[in-house]
Amino acid sequence: MSMMIVATNKDTKPWIESFKKFNPTIDIEIYPNISDKDAITFALVWSKNDIDFKEFPNLKCISSMGAGVDHILCNKTIPQDIAITKIVDKQLVNSMWEYLLTAVMNVVTNHYKYISQQKQTIWNPIEPVKSITNTTITILGLGQLGNTIAQNFANMNFQVKGYSRSKKEIKNVATNQILEESIQDSDIIINLLPLTKETQQILNNNFFEKLKTGAYIINVGRGEHLVVEDLLQAIENKKISGATLDVFEKEPLPNNSPLWKNENIIITPHSASITNPASVTKQIMDNYSIIQKGGLPLNKVDTKKGY
Ligand code: NDP
Ligand code: OXD
Numbered sequence: 001m002s003m004m005i006v007a008t009n010k011d012t013k014p015w016i017e018s019f020k021k022f023n024p025t026i027d028i029e030i031y032p033n034i035s036d037k038d039a040i041t042f043a044l045v046w047s048k049n050d051i052d053f054k055e056f057p058n059l060k061c062i063s064s065m066g067a068g069v070d071h072i073l074c075n076k077t078i079p080q081d082i083a084i085t086k087i088v089d090k091q092l093v094n095s096m097w098e099y100l101l102t103a104v105m106n107v108v109t110n111h112y113k114y115i116s117q118q119k120q121t122i123w124n125p126i127e128p129v130k131s132i133t134n135t136t137i138t139i140l141g142l143g144q145l146g147n148t149i150a151q152n153f154a155n156m157n158f159q160v161k162g163y164s165r166s167k168k169e170i171k172n173v174a175t176n177q178i179l180e181e182s183i184q185d186s187d188i189i190i191n192l193l194p195l196t197k198e199t200q201q202i203l204n205n206n207f208f209e210k211l212k213t214g215a216y217i218i219n220v221g222r223g224e225h226l227v228v229e230d231l232l233q234a235i236e237n238k239k240i241s242g243a244t245l246d247v248f249e250k251e252p253l254p255n256n257s258p259l260w261k262n263e264n265i266i267i268t269p270h271s272a273s274i275t276n277p278a279s280v281t282k283q284i285m286d287n288y289s290i291i292q293k294g295g296l297p298l299n300k301v302d303t304k305k306g307y
Contacts, residue, residue, distance in 0.1 A: 002027035002039045007046035018277040022285050042288045045072055053077045060291040063284055066275050069301050070195035084301045085287055089280050093148050095273035100149055103244045107188055107216045108135055116263045133157050138183050141192035142168045180210055188216045194307035195222035205230040214241045220272040223248035235264050246272040
């Protein structure tokens with residue numbers, strides 16, 4: 001039995017080193033150079049690719065390298081009995097928190113506007129001054145990441161609203177299952193939804209229309225959540241004041257994308273929260289051994305729900 005890593009656009013060395021440190025006898029193969037397809041029982045997968053999973057007759061489990069699983073579920077070659085798992089990790093949540101705190105404070109303090117003004121040699125204090133206590137943030141998605149992020153912002157005295165499919169109780173967070181109610185009157189919208197049929201293109205013109213004029217968008221979910229043309233239009237019309245975007249339909253973001261040059265948009269290279277191999281090795285290796293024994297792996301995804 002062996003593990004296959006499918007991550008053609010990622011450096012797999014730190015992963016192999018960490019797995020070998022945990023279990024020096026493990027056999028690891030790196031796709032597409034697989035010497036024995038019959039031996040593969042477990043696949044660790046990062047980003048979309050056109051691998052044919054049917055070529056691996058003894059595959060039992062496909063694990064995402066991250067929290068998202070859309071890049072796996074969109075592959076139509078996966079037999080139904082194969083378990084799909086995701087990463088659940090404190091460090092992943094902490095990194096996301098640090099990223100979002102920076103992005104939100106950037107908006108509250110107008111730093112992104114001052115950087116733009118500096119490039120044009122403009123001295124212009126922006127008023128009225130914003131503050132934490134008069135800033136309302138909506139978190140779309142209250143799962144492993146969104147739940148803690150919402151709590152953390154509430155603990156800092158932001159006004160926080162949260163949107164999810166099922167009912168949630170989070171101290172000092174106004175939770176809701178109705179999108180319109182969750183986003184109205186918000187200053188900053190943070191998207192932490194998984195990409196599914198229901199959430200695809202959720203950040204569209206209709207959504208922006210329902211927001212307070214001047215609201216700010218932070219998208220750390222997936223690029224396919226956002227209709228880029230609608231965002232650019234909403235920024236142009238001043239309905240939306242700006243956006244911080246970490247994820248894109250095509251990654252790396254193509255050089256000719258109009259997003260790069262928009263002074264009200266901040267771009268980061270899918271780096272809001274990068275999975276740390278050392279931090280998640282135990283859960284992946286535990287799953288590797290659980291599935292050999294026919295057990296139920298940890299952090300199994302509900303493929304019907306899509307997350
Ligand atoms: P979870 O699966 O733990 O949580 C998903 C949340 O979204 C749940 O609260 C769920 O509601 C809610 N949700 C799902 N569908 C809907 C819907 N149709 N309407 C309303 N709410 C919905 O996911 P994680 O928190 O672990 O991760 C979220 C996403 O963040 C990932 O899928 C990935 O795309 C992205 N991500 C991005 C990273 C980056 O670096 N940019 C890093 C890590 C993750 P309910 O609780 O009711 O089921
Ligand atoms: C993830 C990601 O899904 O990094 O973890 O996007």
